[in-house]
Amino acid sequence: MIRNVAVVGYKQTVHTAASEVSRERMVYELVKSFYQEMGITKDDIDTFVMCTNDFQEGRTISEVYMVPRIGAYMKDETKVDSDGINAVFYGLMRILSGNYETALIVGYGMGGSEFPGPMIFNHMLDPIYERQLGLVNEISAAALQANAYMRKYRLTELHLAKIAAKNVRNASRNPYAVRRIDGISADDVLSSRLLYSPLRELHMYPPTDGACVLMLASEEKARQLTDTPVWILGAANCQETYYLGERDLTLPVSLKLAAKQAYKMAKIRKPSEQIDLAELHTNFASQEPIFAEALGLYPRGSGGSVIEKGESEVTGKIPLNPSGGPLGANPFTACGIIRIAEACAQLRGEAGANQVKDARIAVAHGYVGICAQHNTVFVLGTSPVS
Amino acid sequence: MAVEHHYVTPMVPLTFTYNYRVGAFMEKYLQGLAEKRLYGVRCPGCKRVLVPPRSACGQCHARPDEWVELPASGTLEYFTVAHVCIEKGEIKDLAQPVIIGMVRVDGADSLLTAKIQGVAPSECRSGLRVKAVWKDPPAGTVHDLDHFKVVS
Numbered sequence: 001m002i003r004n005v006a007v008v009g010y011k012q013t014v015h016t017a018a019s020e021v022s023r024e025r026m027v028y029e030l031v032k033s034f035y036q037e038m039g040i041t042k043d044d045i046d047t048f049v050m051c052t053n054d055f056q057e058g059r060t061i062s063e064v065y066m067v068p069r070i071g072a073y074m075k076d077e078t079k080v081d082s083d084g085i086n087a088v089f090y091g092l093m094r095i096l097s098g099n100y101e102t103a104l105i106v107g108y109g110m111g112g113s114e115f116p117g118p119m120i121f122n123h124m125l126d127p128i129y130e131r132q133l134g135l136v137n138e139i140s141a142a143a144l145q146a147n148a149y150m151r152k153y154r155l156t157e158l159h160l161a162k163i164a165a166k167n168v169r170n171a172s173r174n175p176y177a178v179r180r181i182d183g184i185s186a187d188d189v190l191s192s193r194l195l196y197s198p199l200r201e202l203h204m205y206p207p208t209d210g211a212c213v214l215m216l217a218s219e220e221k222a223r224q225l226t227d228t229p230v231w232i233l234g235a236a237n238c239q240e241t242y243y244l245g246e247r248d249l250t251l252p253v254s255l256k257l258a259a260k261q262a263y264k265m266a267k268i269r270k271p272s273e274q275i276d277l278a279e280l281h282t283n284f285a286s287q288e289p290i291f292a293e294a295l296g297l298y299p300r301g302s303g304g305s306v307i308e309k310g311e312s313e314v315t316g317k318i319p320l321n322p323s324g325g326p327l328g329a330n331p332f333t334a335c336g337i338i339r340i341a342e343a344c345a346q347l348r349g350e351a352g353a354n355q356v357k358d359a360r361i362a363v364a365h366g367y368v369g370i371c372a373q374h375n376t377v378f379v380l381g382t383s384p385v386s
Numbered sequence: 387m388a389v390e391h392h393y394v395t396p397m398v399p400l401t402f403t404y405n406y407r408v409g410a411f412m413e414k415y416l417q418g419l420a421e422k423r424l425y426g427v428r429c430p431g432c433k434r435v436l437v438p439p440r441s442a443c444g445q446c447h448a449r450p451d452e453w454v455e456l457p458a459s460g461t462l463e464y465f466t467v468a469h470v471c472i473e474k475g476e477i478k479d480l481a482q483p484v485i486i487g488m489v490r491v492d493g494a495d496s497l498l499t500a501k502i503q504g505v506a507p508s509e510c511r512s513g514l515r516v517k518a519v520w521k522d523p524p525a526g527t528v529h530d531l532d533h534f535k536v537v538s
Contacts, residue, residue, distance in 0.1 A: 020392055058400050119475025128408045129438060132528045135468075135486045135499050139477075143466035144488055151464070151512050195477065196486070197467040197507075241444050245488060245497035246436065249464065 001265065004384040005095045006222035006229035008102075008215050009038050010341035015178040015210035015329040018113035027108050027211050028069040034213045035071070038225065042071025045215075046100035050079045051087035051107035051333045055120040070106050070213075083281065084212065085336025085366025085376045089235055091216050101221045108211035109331030112178070117207050117332070124369065126242065138283070139204065141244055141370045143196035146286030148249040150198065153301035155289065157198050161186035162307045164203045164285035164327060170314060171324025173353035178329045179206040189285075202327075203285040210331035212338045219384070230344040231384040233361070234265030239374035247371070255294040255365070255375035263296075266379035267386075268361070271296040275379075277319040277346055277356045278363040279339040283326050287372065288312070292320055295363060295377070314354050322346060322354045336366025336376065343380050411441040414453070420526035424518065426494055428452040434495035458518035460491035460498075460534065467507040483507045489516055489534050501533035514538060 011034040019026055035041060048070060050063040063079040066072075080087040084107030091103035111117035121138035125131040149155060168184045171177035181188065184202075192202040215225075222229040238258040241247060259271070268274050280291045289303025297318050298306050306312050312320040321327075323342040326335055343362035345351045364378040408416070411427065415438050418425040426437030431446025435454050443450055465487040470477050485502040487510075502516065516534035524530035 058398055116475030118472045118477065122472060122475065127404065128406050128412060129528055130499070133499065134471075135501065137472045139470075139472070140466055140468060140486055144464045144486070147466055147512075148464045194469045196469065199466075243440075243496070245499065246495075 001385070002096060003098070004219040004231060005092055005216055006219065006231050007340065007344050007380070008217045008222050008225045008229055009034065010212070010214045010344055011037070012176050012212040012338055012341055013210045014176050015208050015331060016112060017178055017207055017209065019110065019209035023108055023110050023114070024065055024069050026209070027066055027106065030211050031070045031106060031213050038215065040225070042075070045071065045102050045104045046076065047091065047094050047103045048072040048075060048077040049087040049091045049094070049103060049105050050077070051082065051084040051105070051337070052079060053081055053120060053333055055123050056109065056111065056115060056332055058115070066106065070104065076100070082374070083336040083366040083368045083376070084333050085281070085339065085364070085378065086237065088214060088216070088337060088340055088378070089237065089376055092232055092235055095216055095218050101218045103216040105214040105216065105337055106211065107331075107334035107337045109333050109335070110209050111330070111332045112207040112209035114209070120332070136244065136370070138370060139199060140196045142284040142286060143199045144244065145249040145290070145371045146198055146284065149286060149290055149303065152250050153303060155303045157190065158186060159304045159307050160198055160203065160285055161189035163288050163303070164189045166307065166313060167282070167285060167288070167321050167325050167327040168202065170322055170354055171328025174324045174328055175352070176329065177324050178208050178210070179327065199284060199286065205283050205326040205330035208329045208331045210329060210334060212331070212334040212341055214337050214341055228348045230347045231381050232378060233381045233385050234262035234268070234379040235377065236261035236265070237374065237376040239369070242369060242373055244371060249371060250290060251300070252290065252294050252372045252375060255291060255367075255372060255377070258375045258377045259295045262377040262379050265385070266381070268379060272298065272318065274361055275318060275363050276359040276361050277322055277343070278365065279323060279343045280321055280325060281336055281339055281366045282321065283330065285327060288320055291365060291372070295365065297363070314356055319356050322351065322356055336364075339364040339366055340378055340380070343378075347380060347382050409441055411439040415439050416526050416528070419528070419530035420524045422520045422524060422530070424456040424458060424491060424531070426454045426456050428454050435493060436496045437491060437494045437498060454493065456491045456493050460489045460494075460516055462487045462502060462514045462516050462534070463490050463497055463512060464488045465502060465510055465512065467510065485510050487516070487534065500531060502536065503533045504536040
């Protein structure tokens with residue numbers, strides 16, 4: 001990268017299944033308290049990037065109500081209609097352009113209380129074919145993907161339940177998560193509501209209301225704003241065909257390619273040895289091994305042994321979703337921003353009960369599209385690329 | 387302290403209709419279904435046979451131009467047993483489970499999503515041979531290929 005850019009601060013809401021306050025007030029209180037904690041005002045922000053989705057808001061130009069709430073009034077402001085991780089990507093590019101020193105990224109979702117979550121996912125299907133057929137949706141597609149991986153690599157339903165239980169256990173120690181079930185076991189997962197086999201309710205993200213704010217700054221500004229900047233070492237995205245039938249569901253090639261580019265920027269040669277943890281946008285437990293393997297963190301097909309040996313636990317070889325990931329909370333469009341915020345919390349030693357020891361380099365991942373059609377990868381570290 | 391009330395607007399409906407032109411490729415596919423025939427296209431670059439037909443191959447950035455009639459037989463690659471469906475965004479229980487499969491029609495390089503019948507959900511497995519069963523009479527819609535029936 002032509003200049004170093006860092007995450008200088010982040011804050012997320014305590015996520016809920018149904019926010020008692022409006023989304024505008026939720027976002028205002030989050031961003032206002034973030035400014036106060038950082039000791040800054042809106043005048044310290046050069047550019048704002050929001051992430052919303054017009055379908056989930058039920059209106060176009062869907063970020064418009066948030067402009068005064070986040071401090072973007074009469075300022076440079078744009079919106080990304082995608083996962084929030086791409087808003088962070090956009091903010092990064094603006095700082096790299098040399099025209100901006102700071103960027104504020106805000107994402108929020110009200111899929112817990114304001115609209116049925118699966119609705120917006122049905123509206124991303126091909127309207128003239130798959131939506132007409134009525135068979136594919138976000139959950140059934142993930143179930144087909146799970147079936148493909150389980151068949152190819154002999155991952156059992158018990159393995160899958162253990163992966164879900166591991167995530168929810170981590171979420172139970174995360175004060176921001178909405179799904180917190182103390183002492184959850186694989187049996188609890190296996191006795192939850194069966195949706196599309198092998199996927200059950202506890203394999204899937206919970207309906208969530210929540211928001212996340214993240215601030216980026218150039219190196220010069222970052223050093224003024226914080227003693228603990230988290231450096232963006234690499235960032236890349238890639239996408240593949242929207243049609244499920246033309247993809248290898250066990251390996252999202254676009255994620256593999258995005259990771260390759262991000263690692264090249266970050267000078268990561270052996271991700272499985274150099275990466276200390278990963279925060280993955282796993283909307284379903286079955287996606288955890290698939291994404292971790294595409295990212296080169298674990299060998300292909302190792303999902304069963306990784307969970308059996310405890311390698312993906314907070315204390316394991318490469319912890320996956322030490323925060324609990326989206327199985328703990330998934331406010332749509334904020335989810336990818338939260339992955340970066342949680343990775344930063346680890347690198348700054350602020351992850352509380354889920355703190356990974358000696359975390360220096362982390363991967364954060366976000367996706368949009370059925371079965372992760374478009375993937376974005378961030379590599380973050382405690383020191384800039386030398 | 388004043389009591390806070392949290393008013394909710396119970397329903398803001400959003401309903402409108404789109405009239406999509408399906409394009410020449412999907413049109414021919416649907417006309418084929420109306421005659422109980424299955425058509426795919428072959429890409430001049432990678433030579434893959436894609437079904438449903440695509441007017442652009444993402445891999446080659448080329449326009450597949452050779453039509454290929456495919457047989458009604460194939461192999462079940464992946465499946466899921468649906469115990470629920472999604473109706474207007476809500477997850478609803480189904481009275482009877484339905485098998486949703488991805489089928490590799492013989493001679494095709496992509497998979498078709500369809501309902502699978504003729505096997506108990508508990509007996510369903512990848513690799514089963516299947517045969518297309520058509521709606522009678524067909525109507526020239528994506529629903530004409532009603533399901534694939536297990537034949538082995």
